[in-house]
Amino acid sequence: KAGVTQTPRYLIKTRGQQVTLSCSPISGHRSVSWYQQTPGQGLQFLFEYFSETQRNKGNFPGRFSGRQFSNSRSEMNVSTLELGDSALYLCASSSTTGTSVYNEQFFGPGTRLTVL
């Protein structure tokens, strides 16, 4: 099975622009979660989508949004970019919504976003 893929792998944007990141989960997985990783704040949960519905949301401003399509692929969008949005954005896919410790989340390689 192919792993979780994220595109693009690297992205450079300027302040005020918007950006869309994509995540394709492992085939058959219906849950996709997004995380932001920065040196200062560490790994922080953004949101989780399951069967096209947002199940949970982290403590991020409304500039961060996401969606999930019927094929389980997910996108996250950041509008009006700020310098502080520079980070590694990781997505993780899972077959279900976490009812068992054996419901493993598989992470993608991440998208490195740099905001200038």
Next chain:
Amino acid sequence: AQTVTQSQPEMSVQEAETVTLSCTYDTSESDYYLFWYKQPPSRQMILVIRQEAYKQQNATENRFSVNFQKAAKSFSLKISDSQLGDAAMYFCAYREYGNKLVFGAGTILRVKS
């Protein structure tokens, strides 16, 4: 809100020796899940080991084992027979509702040959 604390920013171990990484967490729940993830320089997060809170028995996965102390809210990772490939950032994580993971700040593990 649940919090996860890793008090060791960096650790070193000699190849073939044993090292223990510390993790404490705070929660009011009685049943929950804990994980250790490894993030090598490639940045790919890899699950190392998992523990279900209601199980008293400590989880083991080959050279990796945990010391789970529920009352103390402690979840340490022991790596035996350390190898050069174990060098990475290690994150302790608590799983909340659904698939939300709350991560600690991480511990950089260096392995000396």
